[in-house]
Amino acid sequence: MSPILIMEDIDAGYGDVVIVHNVSIRVDEGEIVAIVGPNGSGKSTLLKSLLGFARLFRGRAFYQGRDVTGMASDKLVSLGIGYVPQVDNVFANLTIAENLDMGAYHRKGRDSIRAGVAEIYEMFPELGARKDSLAGNLSGGERQMLAIARAMMAEPKVLLLDEPLASLSPKPTKVILSKLEKIEETGTAIVIVEQNVRKALSVSKRGYVLVDGVCAMEGDADSLLTEDVSKQRYLGLEAKGY
Numbered sequence: 001m002s003p004i005l006i007m008e009d010i011d012a013g014y015g016d017v018v019i020v021h022n023v024s025i026r027v028d029e030g031e032i033v034a035i036v037g038p039n040g041s042g043k044s045t046l047l048k049s050l051l052g053f054a055r056l057f058r059g060r061a062f063y064q065g066r067d068v069t070g071m072a073s074d075k076l077v078s079l080g081i082g083y084v085p086q087v088d089n090v091f092a093n094l095t096i097a098e099n100l101d102m103g104a105y106h107r108k109g110r111d112s113i114r115a116g117v118a119e120i121y122e123m124f125p126e127l128g129a130r131k132d133s134l135a136g137n138l139s140g141g142e143r144q145m146l147a148i149a150r151a152m153m154a155e156p157k158v159l160l161l162d163e164p165l166a167s168l169s170p171k172p173t174k175v176i177l178s179k180l181e182k183i184e185e186t187g188t189a190i191v192i193v194e195q196n197v198r199k200a201l202s203v204s205k206r207g208y209v210l211v212d213g214v215c216a217m218e219g220d221a222d223s224l225l226t227e228d229v230s231k232q233r234y235l236g237l238e239a240k241g242y
């Protein structure tokens with residue numbers, strides 16, 4: 001499998017403060033990769049530095065082999081990099097259908113948009129059933145589903161999700177994870193940033209563990225999950241009962 005996204009030797013942060021130190025990640029076509037670690041470890045900052053929402057001090061990004069370092073976020077989206085931020089990721093005062101239309105701005109013509117929406121409702125029947133409901137009236141899980149669906153309208157080849165499971169109870173968590181597996185089946189790669197280490201690794205092929213802005217561990221998801229107890233404690237897996 002060839003890499004779809006590479007971030008290499010990234011130093012990133014805000015203002016003059018460097019938060020992420022020398023982090024490199026690789027995502028192969030069609031695979032799910034987890035970036036896990038405790039709150040404040042720099043996971044969101046790493047993603048944001050790709051999109052230009054955090055300051056990139058050093059390092060380069062390659063998408064499909066092309067150097068995209070410093071490229072504007074809308075250009076990245078049109079190339080096939082989907083991004084779902086952790087908060088404010090849907091328009092609360094628009095309906096589900098309207099939110100999906102907003103995700104289709106790059107598509108040419110009504111027919112193409114309609115076809116895209118039909119595909120989305122096939123993958124997310126829960127959304128189709130409530131297409132005229134305001135996003136603001138949805139449950140946390142439904143809203144997260146809509147945010148992901150909206151990003152899928154742009155037909156990304158790699159989807160970057162910032163904490164899609166945050167504050168979801170077990171049932172919606174399971175639903176979202178199964179949607180991610182469905183998306184993976186379509187050939188779209190996914191980067192899932194999560195504090196919920198166990199859940200994120202359970203659907204991932206590989207993972208990176210960020211602690212205090214540095215990559216403390218990386219490897220196959222299975223081997224990260226079965227790391228020895230001292231490392232599990234270090235990941236916060238034990239204390240939080242994940």
Ligand SMILES: Nc1ncnc2c1ncn2[C@@H]1O[C@H](COP(=O)(O)OP(=O)(O)O)[C@@H](O)[C@H]1O
Nearest residue numbers: 014015019037038039040041042043044045046
């Ligand atoms: N916009 C910002 N300006 C300044 N510091 C920030 C900003 N956003 C996050 N930080 C700081 O960067 C550090 C890492 O944050 P973040 O990347 O959000 O961590 P994570 O996503 O792993 O929880 C934290 O110490 C946080 O306070």
Ligand SMILES: [Mg+2]
Nearest residue numbers: 043044086163
């Ligand atoms: Mg975060």
